[in-house]
Amino acid sequence: MEPNGLYILLFSIHGLIRSESPELGVDADTGGQVKYVLELAKTLGEQKEVARVDLFTRLIESKSVAPDYSNVIEEISEKVRIVRIRCGGRKYIRKELLWPHLEEFIDNTIRYIKSQDRSPDVFHGHYTDAGYVAMELAAAFDTPLVFTGHSMGRNKKTKLLADGLSEKRINSHYKMSTRIGREEKIIRKADLIVTSTQQEIDKQYGLYTNGKHRNFAVIPPGIDLEVFYPYYDLQIDSELLSDEVKQTRVTLLNELNRFWAKPEKPFILALCRPDHRKNITGLIKAYGSDKSLQAIANLAIFAGIRNDISKMEENEKDVLTNMLLQMDTYDLYGKLAIPKKHDFATEVPELYRLCAETRGVFVNPALIEPFGITLIEASAVGLPIVATQEGGPRDIVENCDNGILVDVGDSEKVALAIHSLLVDQEAWNMYSNNGINGVRRHYSWNAHCKKYLAQLRQLFPDTVEEQEKEKIVVPYGSERPSFGKRLTNVNRLMITTIDNTLVGNDAHMRELFQLLESHQEELAWGIATGRSLELALEAMTEYDIPIPDILLCSVGTEIYYGPDFRMDKGWQNQISYQWKPEAIKDALDSFDFLVFQEAEGQSNYKISYYLEEKDGRLDQIRQKLAEYRLRCNVIYTHGQFLDILPLRASKGRAIDYISYKYEFSPRYIMVAGDSSDDEDMITGKTRGLIVANQSEKMNKLKGKTNIYFSSEQYAAGIIDGLYQYGFLQK
Numbered sequence: 001m002e003p004n005g006l007y008i009l010l011f012s013i014h015g016l017i018r019s020e021s022p023e024l025g026v027d028a029d030t031g032g033q034v035k036y037v038l039e040l041a042k043t044l045g046e047q048k049e050v051a052r053v054d055l056f057t058r059l060i061e062s063k064s065v066a067p068d069y070s071n072v073i074e075e076i077s078e079k080v081r082i083v084r085i086r087c088g089g090r091k092y093i094r095k096e097l098l099w100p101h102l103e104e105f106i107d108n109t110i111r112y113i114k115s116q117d118r119s120p121d122v123f124h125g126h127y128t129d130a131g132y133v134a135m136e137l138a139a140a141f142d143t144p145l146v147f148t149g150h151s152m153g154r155n156k157k158t159k160l161l162a163d164g165l166s167e168k169r170i171n172s173h174y175k176m177s178t179r180i181g182r183e184e185k186i187i188r189k190a191d192l193i194v195t196s197t198q199q200e201i202d203k204q205y206g207l208y209t210n211g212k213h214r215n216f217a218v219i220p221p222g223i224d225l226e227v228f229y230p231y232y233d234l235q236i237d238s239e240l241l242s243d244e245v246k247q248t249r250v251t252l253l254n255e256l257n258r259f260w261a262k263p264e265k266p267f268i269l270a271l272c273r274p275d276h277r278k279n280i281t282g283l284i285k286a287y288g289s290d291k292s293l294q295a296i297a298n299l300a301i302f303a304g305i306r307n308d309i310s311k312m313e314e315n316e317k318d319v320l321t322n323m324l325l326q327m328d329t330y331d332l333y334g335k336l337a338i339p340k341k342h343d344f345a346t347e348v349p350e351l352y353r354l355c356a357e358t359r360g361v362f363v364n365p366a367l368i369e370p371f372g373i374t375l376i377e378a379s380a381v382g383l384p385i386v387a388t389q390e391g392g393p394r395d396i397v398e399n400c401d402n403g404i405l406v407d408v409g410d411s412e413k414v415a416l417a418i419h420s421l422l423v424d425q426e427a428w429n430m431y432s433n434n435g436i437n438g439v440r441r442h443y444s445w446n447a448h449c450k451k452y453l454a455q456l457r458q459l460f461p462d463t464v465e466e467q468e469k470e471k472i473v474v475p476y477g478s479e480r481p482s483f484g485k486r487l488t489n490v491n492r493l494m495i496t497t498i499d500n501t502l503v504g505n506d507a508h509m510r511e512l513f514q515l516l517e518s519h520q521e522e523l524a525w526g527i528a529t530g531r532s533l534e535l536a537l538e539a540m541t542e543y544d545i546p547i548p549d550i551l552l553c554s555v556g557t558e559i560y561y562g563p564d565f566r567m568d569k570g571w572q573n574q575i576s577y578q579w580k581p582e583a584i585k586d587a588l589d590s591f592d593f594l595v596f597q598e599a600e601g602q603s604n605y606k607i608s609y610y611l612e613e614k615d616g617r618l619d620q621i622r623q624k625l626a627e628y629r630l631r632c633n634v635i636y637t638h639g640q641f642l643d644i645l646p647l648r649a650s651k652g653r654a655i656d657y658i659s660y661k662y663e664f665s666p667r668y669i670m671v672a673g674d675s676s677d678d679e680d681m682i683t684g685k686t687r688g689l690i691v692a693n694q695s696e697k698m699n700k701l702k703g704k705t706n707i708y709f710s711s712e713q714y715a716a717g718i719i720d721g722l723y724q725y726g727f728l729q730k
Contacts, residue, residue, distance in 0.1 A: 126150060584632060
């Protein structure tokens with residue numbers, strides 16, 4: 001990768017993205033956003049000031065989808081790649097069901113970043129799920145967050161309620177409450193929000209509490225003008241009519257003519273996903289209710305790709321079923337074509353041109369359209385449009401004067417607009433020419449990327465080269481690089497407990513801190529404690545301990561990073577497996593020898609009691625939990641503290657998780673302790689260090705591999721271990 005220039009990470013999570021022959025319209029997740037992010041990535045990679053663009057999406061390895069989606073790296077160009085990250089298993093999952101798996105996506109993305117030769121400069125999320133991932137990563141690496149919503153939850157919820165769906169159904173199917181909550185936070189955190197139209201800012205982001213006075217940039221997307229060239233170019237330049245183009249045109253005409261009794265008539269074209277928000281049934285009603293329109297034109301609706309309607313998602317199934325029922329209701333046999341599939345890369349441009357050659361009309365009947373990329377594509381080839389008055393089409397028509405905007409909820413108005421374009425040849429010619437010229441002036445990806453990069457430059461007070469300052473060593477008391485950058489750029493990690501290990505000899509503890517400061521480029525450090533975050537901070541204040549890179553609290557059930565103590569949500573998500581705290585409390589409530597600890601001793605993933613162990617009480621507790629089939633981790637320490645943790649939680653497992661997430665080799669992690677409380681983390685795959693003032697119970701570990709018993713006490717023992725394991729050189 002070039003050392004100079006921006007390293008931009010784009011995110012579009014759902015996974016059905018590939019650079020060659022993208023499968024648009026397969027389902028509700030594969031619409032215009034796929035085309036948008038692919039074209040954005042490709043064109044950004046052509047800009048001189050960009051060093052690398054990685055487009056992150058989900059890795060899918062399933063017989064139900066093409067094998068392309070299981071390739072970890074897909075090279076698009078010299079500077080652009082698709083990077084596929086595993087999360088949520090192997091199978092394809094619709095975007096609404098991905099929320100529980102996004103923390104895994106974040107963790108595995110950090111692992112990928114660690115493998116690169118530099119940290120990203122920008123995280124840009126597309127749609128809410130990717131916005132959330134980009135937000136968490138931008139915070140971890142202290143870099144700008146850019147967000148493009150494409151569609152927003154509050155607006156969608158309003159439309160769904162208006163369509164008659166209940167709030168319960170909306171939340172159940174679309175996870176709308178989760179989505180809207182995340183969108184509020186993303187909007188608040190975003191350094192830049194890119195929209196395609198002013199309408200998005202006013203009518204969509206304006207519905208959010210945090211949507212006022214944010215840093216918005218209206219940057220319309222573009223299209224590939226070499227693909228979407230005017231229909232008349234084929235008549236002028238015979239070389240454009242290659243064998244491939246001829247074959248594509250014949251295939252399309254054969255498919256359409258299967259449906260039409262009079263294929264010589266002009267045709268009305270619609271191209272969209274089978275989603276009820278696209279209002280396909282409204283277009284069929286407008287056509288089916290107007291006999292004169294049927295007399296002068298055929299109708300073709302390409303509603304995604306389908307094989308077996310009965311096996312599709314409920315939304316798509318309902319839309320396609322209603323289309324077929326409407327065909328029967330209005331008796332549109334011989335007039336309405338509903339092909340089962342199309343190839344976007346080769347067939348769609350020719351489809352627009354075929355429609356233009358018949359002097360037909362393109363209709364986008366969506367009730368609201370945030371932008372409307374198909375309107376630009378159709379206009380670029382010279383096809384006049386009819387579309388909704390709501391959303392992006394207003395900006396497009398204002399820029400290009402390429403068609404008619406109507407209330408698409410009124411079928412008579414839709415039919416009248418289409419009819420007027422079909423019969424008024426002068427108007428058709430004007431809108432056709434205006435569209436061709438207007439799209440070239442206003443909607444190219446090169447122009448989009450130049451505006452985009454100009455906006456990014458405003459987010460960086462210094463040049464990208466000057467940002468290399470992050471490598472400069474700074475004192476622990478001053479501002480340090482973000483925890484993401486630190487932990488992905490160091491090779492070694494030291495974790496220690498507080499009592500009787502780090503603390504015990506002030507002079508040696510200060511010496512240790514000085515060593516950590518002077519070697520911070522290659523060595524990070526952390527603290528592991530049974531205390532809650534609040535009590536850990538009190539202890540650190542009492543002993544004047546600087547803020548570590550990592551803080552493991554509440555017996556390893558909580559992991560915090562950096563000076564702002566950012567919680568690791570991925571770890572929380574992982575240990576939540578089979579965790580039933582209320583059921584555990586109920587099961588143990590009958591034991592009167594258990595005393596519930598004070599509130600500061602409790603946490604979401606730790607239930608703590610005081611217990612005097614005698615008469616087999618600990619065995620009784622374990623038996624009771626087993627009787628209720630409550631799988632958890634029972635830890636008893638210091639002869640009085642009983643902690644109940646999730647099955648997957650402990651200090652040692654938390655360290656294993658950090659090792660995996662940031663790709664620390666276990667041989668480059670040293671864990672220091674002094675008592676049996678620390679045994680779980682010292683006896684792992686890492687390098688264990690036991691200080692000389694250890695408890696007698698630790699003697700049983702002598703002779704074990706990867707555990708070093710220092711002859712020095714307290715912090716001096718830690719220093720001794722760092723030299724012994726080669727983390728420091730004398």
